[in-house]
Amino acid sequence: MRIGELAERTGVSVRSLRYYEKQGMLSSQRSASGQRHYDEHGVSRVLLIRQFFSAGMNSKTIAALLPHVKDPGERCPPAVLRQLTAELDRIDAQAEEIARARRTLADLIRATQEAMRATRTSE
Structure with missing residues (x-):
């Protein structure tokens, strides 16, 4: 092609x-x-x-x-295996950081929505 x-x-x-x-x-x-x-x-x-x-x-x-x-299925040379492992570790750490950021955003959204509902209820 x-x-x-x-x-x-x-x-x-x-x-x-x-x-x-x-x-x-x-x-x-x-x-x-x-x-x-x-x-x-x-x-x-x-x-x-x-x-x-x-x-x-x-x-x-x-x-x-x-x-x-x-x-x-092919074996990687040790240096490449170390590099692959380091990349996987970096990606795992990045995924954990993204998950933390997501939880924080979700908490902020939930708190804002609850505050808005409370404001409407008290009016």
Whole structure:
């Protein structure tokens, strides 16, 4: 598939796809006219890249880890395993912080709604 179709299927801009390729996170075959062509694996690869970005990983880290994500059953080198573990720990800490922020917001909303109801009742 050409770059436009990959962009459409993944919801990622053509510019981002070019960036991913430049950073070594995505690869394509070039036609004689220089157009990029991607196989079906490109869709899942781009979705994985987006997932990692959404989790707060930077492009350097993603590019370093992606070669080891090809086959989840394959063993990773110890250095990569340490990096994966560190990213998981970071994401877990981030998830806990988000959960705390969510609880705080929910408490604020609930308290505001209760105060509004109490004000209406006393009028």
